[in-house]
Amino acid sequence: MSGAGRRLGVAAVVVGLLGLVLGLGGLAYARVGLGGAVVSSESMTPTYGPGDRIFYERTDGSEVRRGDVVLLSAPDRYGFDALVVKRVIGVGGDRVACCTGTGTAARVTVNGKPIEEPYLKGGEASGGSGIPAYDVRVPEGRLFLLGDNRGNALDSRAFLDDRGGSFADSEIRGRASDSYAVPALIGTAIMLGVVLVLVAVGLGIAARVVRRRGRAPVPVAPNWHLPA
Incomplete structure (x- = not known):
């Protein structure tokens, strides 16, 4: 995996996990609290x-x-x-x-x-x-x-x-x-979580594209034999 592809993959995982924590955490608190x-x-x-x-x-x-x-x-x-x-x-x-x-x-x-x-x-x-x-x-x-x-x-x-x-x-x-501050804050957290998950999906796609390009075969220069 190229360095760029690896960095994009790590960023996708981190951003995705943060989005899930915010989104699911907000939903859980809204339901329970x-x-x-x-x-x-x-x-x-x-x-x-x-x-x-x-x-x-x-x-x-x-x-x-x-x-x-x-x-x-x-x-x-x-x-x-x-x-x-x-x-x-x-x-x-x-x-x-x-x-x-x-x-x-x-x-x-x-x-x-x-x-x-x-x-x-x-x-x-x-x-x-x-x-x-x-x-x-x-x-x-x-x-x-x-x-x-x-x-x-x-x-x-x-x-x-x-x-x-x-x-x-x-x-x-x-x-x-x-106060509507708490419901508004929870709603913001849920929406931000959704956005971060979508960003993570985009980063994951980008990482996959970069990896595929990094694995593309390098063309071999032709071996031309010129007549003596």
């Missing part, structure tokens, strides 16, 4: 409304924090397997109560401290008149979840008789992400 869902209710308005598409990072409840928007599956409570979107208000060990103040001045308290919730629809923390007050201690390994539209959300307040309305960590399927 990310998910997507379409909002079907008004319980999280104005943050998310019906028809909005949410990208989420797959994780369990042990990794989420207060204020995170999560997607969960709780068919025993909701009667269906589809994902439900809610916001984490309290984690295991927290005491969650509603509410201090009245009207738009009302605040949910966590461990005795009023929390600011700028995402609430109409600034209504309690959900309006007729919504019962609550004061619960969240069991370990569970989460207290509320909708941002407190006047129209089926959340922990609807299940207060069952462990204070809390949901198990294991019911969490992911944490919503408002």
Whole structure:
């Protein structure tokens, strides 16, 4: 093999492997680490409304924090397997109560401290008149979840008789992400992987052509015998 053919062959292998790593790695992470869902209710308005598409990072409840928007599956409570979107208000060990103040001045308290919730629809923390007050201690390994539209959300307040309305960590399927940077980065990695594989194919073809040319027989000069 000529030096040029060898170099092209090595480059084809290296570029091809890099392309496969980027492409397959991006596909694997997109399949395992990310998910997507379409909002079907008004319980999280104005943050998310019906028809909005949410990208989420797959994780369990042990990794989420207060204020995170999560997607969960709780068919025993909701009667269906589809994902439900809610916001984490309290984690295991927290005491969650509603509410201090009245009207738009009302605040949910966590461990005795009023929390600011700028995402609430109409600034209504309690959900309006007729919504019962609550004061619960969240069991370990569970989460207290509320909708941002407190006047129209089926959340922990609807299940207060069952462990204070809390949901198990294991019911969490992911944490919503408002950033499209991660999906965009993964898409870029997949596309770059495809391009590199195509480049590797081209380099491989070029290496083969160069090798064939290097093996071409050298013509022998004719042995002319001139008469004496």
